[in-house]
Amino acid sequence: MKQAAYIVNTGIITAIGNDTAACLDALLHSRTGVGKAEYLKTHWSEELPVAEVKASNEALAALAVVDAKWPRTAILSAIAVKEALQPLADKLQGLKVGFFSATTVGGMDLTENVYKAFKEDSSQVDFDNIKNHECGAITELVANHFGINDFVTTISTACSSSANSIMMAAQMIGNGMLDVAIAGGADSLSRFTLNGFNTLMILDKQFCQPFDNNRRGLNLGEGAGYLLLMSEKAMQQCGVTATCIVSGYANANDAYHQTASSPDGTGNKLAMGNALKVANLQPADINYINLHGTGTANNDSSEGKAIEVLFDGKVPAASSTKAYTGHTLGAAAGVEAVFSVLSIRHGLVYPNLRWQTQMEDVSFKPATELQQGVAINHVLSNSFGFGGNCSSLVFSKC
Amino acid sequence: MELYITGTGIVSGAGNSGDDSFLKEVPSYNTDKLLCIEPDYKAYIPAMQLRRMSKAVRIGIGASKMCMEAAGIEKPDAISVGTAMGCLADTEVFLGKMIAQDEQMLTPTAFIQSTHNTVSGQIALLAGCYGHNLTYVQRGHSFEHAVINTQLYLADNPHQQMLVGGIDELTDGSLEALKIGGINRKENSTPTDVLNGNTHGAVAGEGAAFFIMTDAKPATPAVCIKDVYAFTEKDTAVAAQKLTNYINSQSLNIDAVILGQSGDEKSNAFYQSLRSEVFSNTSQYAFKHLCGEYATASAFALGMLTNAIAKCEALPSHCALGNEASVLKNVLIVNHYMHYYSCFVLQIV
Numbered sequence: 001m002k003q004a005a006y007i008v009n010t011g012i013i014t015a016i017g018n019d020t021a022a023c024l025d026a027l028l029h030s031r032t033g034v035g036k037a038e039y040l041k042t043h044w045s046e047e048l049p050v051a052e053v054k055a056s057n058e059a060l061a062a063l064a065v066v067d068a069k070w071p072r073t074a075i076l077s078a079i080a081v082k083e084a085l086q087p088l089a090d091k092l093q094g095l096k097v098g099f100f101s102a103t104t105v106g107g108m109d110l111t112e113n114v115y116k117a118f119k120e121d122s123s124q125v126d127f128d129n130i131k132n133h134e135c136g137a138i139t140e141l142v143a144n145h146f147g148i149n150d151f152v153t154t155i156s157t158a159c160s161s162s163a164n165s166i167m168m169a170a171q172m173i174g175n176g177m178l179d180v181a182i183a184g185g186a187d188s189l190s191r192f193t194l195n196g197f198n199t200l201m202i203l204d205k206q207f208c209q210p211f212d213n214n215r216r217g218l219n220l221g222e223g224a225g226y227l228l229l230m231s232e233k234a235m236q237q238c239g240v241t242a243t244c245i246v247s248g249y250a251n252a253n254d255a256y257h258q259t260a261s262s263p264d265g266t267g268n269k270l271a272m273g274n275a276l277k278v279a280n281l282q283p284a285d286i287n288y289i290n291l292h293g294t295g296t297a298n299n300d301s302s303e304g305k306a307i308e309v310l311f312d313g314k315v316p317a318a319s320s321t322k323a324y325t326g327h328t329l330g331a332a333a334g335v336e337a338v339f340s341v342l343s344i345r346h347g348l349v350y351p352n353l354r355w356q357t358q359m360e361d362v363s364f365k366p367a368t369e370l371q372q373g374v375a376i377n378h379v380l381s382n383s384f385g386f387g388g389n390c391s392s393l394v395f396s397k398c
Numbered sequence: 399m400e401l402y403i404t405g406t407g408i409v410s411g412a413g414n415s416g417d418d419s420f421l422k423e424v425p426s427y428n429t430d431k432l433l434c435i436e437p438d439y440k441a442y443i444p445a446m447q448l449r450r451m452s453k454a455v456r457i458g459i460g461a462s463k464m465c466m467e468a469a470g471i472e473k474p475d476a477i478s479v480g481t482a483m484g485c486l487a488d489t490e491v492f493l494g495k496m497i498a499q500d501e502q503m504l505t506p507t508a509f510i511q512s513t514h515n516t517v518s519g520q521i522a523l524l525a526g527c528y529g530h531n532l533t534y535v536q537r538g539h540s541f542e543h544a545v546i547n548t549q550l551y552l553a554d555n556p557h558q559q560m561l562v563g564g565i566d567e568l569t570d571g572s573l574e575a576l577k578i579g580g581i582n583r584k585e586n587s588t589p590t591d592v593l594n595g596n597t598h599g600a601v602a603g604e605g606a607a608f609f610i611m612t613d614a615k616p617a618t619p620a621v622c623i624k625d626v627y628a629f630t631e632k633d634t635a636v637a638a639q640k641l642t643n644y645i646n647s648q649s650l651n652i653d654a655v656i657l658g659q660s661g662d663e664k665s666n667a668f669y670q671s672l673r674s675e676v677f678s679n680t681s682q683y684a685f686k687h688l689c690g691e692y693a694t695a696s697a698f699a700l701g702m703l704t705n706a707i708a709k710c711e712a713l714p715s716h717c718a719l720g721n722e723a724s725v726l727k728n729v730l731i732v733n734h735y736m737h738y739y740s741c742f743v744l745q746i747v
Binding site: 042043044104106111112115116118119122127130131133134135136137139140149152153154155156157158164168171172175191192195196198199200250251252253254255256257258259266267270278386387388389 | 477482483484489490492493494496497498500501502504505506509510511512513514515516518519520522523525526527528529530531532533534535536537539540543547550553554571574575578579629630
């Protein structure tokens with residue numbers, strides 16, 4: 001019998017807020033974080049809106065109390081980890097603590113500024129801009145800063161990355177390998193990713209409209225989101241309680257195309273169905289689905305169809321929160337895990353911002369009004385990405 | 399949980415495991431990098447697809463196909479990959495063009511193939527594998543974590559066949575950065591430098607080593623992973639002590655140890671203290687004179703052993719650092735990369 005992985009605290013920073021309370025306030029008041037890029041210096045700043053954290057690296061580093069020369073992803077990660085961990089950091093003596101992070105961009109925001117000069121004459125470039133390029137280096141900086149070393153890992157499975165870090169953390173607490181885990185992910189904006197997604201022609205030049213028939217694509221975002229997970233033993237030692245657990249998780253592959261989802265969402269269905277199985281739940285038990293809902297024609301259609309089949313037409317309240325935060329890639333599932341926990345804790349269904357027109361090939365309508373005081377016992381959170389990687393998590397009230 | 403290895407596939411600077419002469423010859427070179435000697439992929443990858451693949455994808459798919467063939471399976475149930483650097487060549491292609499063209503008139507191919515999960519995704523796509531699929535990117539523990547994930551997955555999903563691999567490719571850009579970082583050596587090295595030298599950095603390497611792992615003991619002789627111990631430590635003396643404590647706690651009669659000795663002055667003291675104090679009565683072998691130093695080189699070391707066992711061969715004589723082992727029953731792999739350490743506890747069953 002596996003031990004439960006209790007969700008004790010959350011940490012988050014996105015374009016809609018620098019911590020959990022600020023993000024919740026924005027969700028309650030339908031405030032989007034999408035807008036013009038101010039800190040990302042790109043040719044496309046006038047044409048491609050992004051959901052940027054509105055602060056310089058220096059200001060963010062001051063918030064995290066870390067070195068401003070770190071890659072932005074590491075700084076964002078440290079801010080969110082600090083929020084999740086700090087209240088209990090001095091109570092963890094003797095407990096085995098793990099850090100499970102996820103990123104797709106690593107230190108690219110610094111590398112891309114010096115790459116040309118580095119290739120021409122490496123001696124002319126400050127090596128500090130290159131040395132933390134690796135995804136694992138980001139996690140290592142943050143783990144060392146907080147003194148976590150019992151188990152430290154990084155997962156990079158594109159847009160589903162941080163769902164997998166939460167899954168692995170829950171497994172390792174489940175079988176007693178760890179007592180405490182901080183699990184989620186972080187990604188900053190970079191010209192590399194913005195231009196990459198732009199070549200795929202899946203970026204919306206306007207503010208994105210997930211699950212709308214006239215959707216045009218996604219807006220990229222940046223941020224970090226982490227859950228502080230504990231075993232029952234660790235909660236007793238820390239004198240804390242939890243409102244919910246990670247009850248289900250699954251990872252599947254769509255095996256259809258490197259960047260596109262299969263039309264009927266094969267991988268999506270497998271991930272959702274298997275996560276429900278692990279949680280020992282039926283589709284009817286789910287009260288809210290936090291959709292992957294990027295706003296691309298392909299994703300929302302595949303995800304919507306997979307949900308209709310799995311839920312046999314009886315789809316619970318569902319919404320995408322990417323119209324608020326943009327698509328934060330490797331951070332997305334961590335960010336949305338925090339929103340899922342808030343949904344359970346406060347009985348909330350978030351409105352799918354900017355929704356106007358019913359999709360033609362999907363019959364269910366996302367939630368468009370804020371619902372408060374709802375009994376939310378089980379939330380399903382989806383994350384699907386490049387490489388066919390599909391992951392779903394289930395969070396349950398305890 | 400114990401993992402049994404039923405198939406191995408390697409593409410490396412020392413050749414590939416599909417070749418009968420693999421690791422038979424004493425290596426000879428004077429170079430700063432050991433790049434993969436790639437196989438003829440015709441048997442493994444359709445020509446149309448091969449043309450579009452970067453080296454990382456080619457060697458990854460090639461090694462995974464060899465490995466599945468050796469295990470006698472068409473497709474695995476799940477996939478777990480470790481890669482510290484991911485698909486670097488395509489990353490650099492897109493990055494270079496983005497800068498040169500001031501973010502305009504770019505095409506998507508290199509970007510699509512630049513993501514860290516490209517290799518695991520492409521394997522799933524080619525094999526039609528809808529199962530669990532993960533990619534770990536934790537520097538010198540990327541492969542180790544892919545193996546730990548395999549333990550977690552098979553504990554929940556017994557009697558499945560999991561494809562597990564370690565892969566990294568070297569580019570001109572990464573070699574330059576790794577030389578500045580002191581991981582790889584600026585000057586050329588010979589195999590003797592790697593085995594006996596005391597140099598600043600070690601010869602650079604790259605490669606892909608894939609395995610089929612399962613929780614069910616196979617009928618034919620196979621290597622069993624009893625445990626994987628991985629930790630980070632800045633002080634090499636403390637690291638040597640930690641490993642000594644761990645090995646002593648296993649109370650095993652160890653027949654052979656495969657060491658990641660690379661000739662790098664930063665790790666020589668670590669290996670030397672283990673060799674003289676813990677392994678003084680154990681046959682010792684090296685492997686980095688074959689594959690070079692890179693973040694997922696421990697996968698090559700594991701592959702060197704599993705390939706030999708599957709073919710009923712001894713470990714290559716040119717890898718022995720002294721007396722060769724007369725029997726191979728309990729074997730350790732000890733590796734050090736930057737401040738990342740790992741130890742695989744293996745048993746031939």
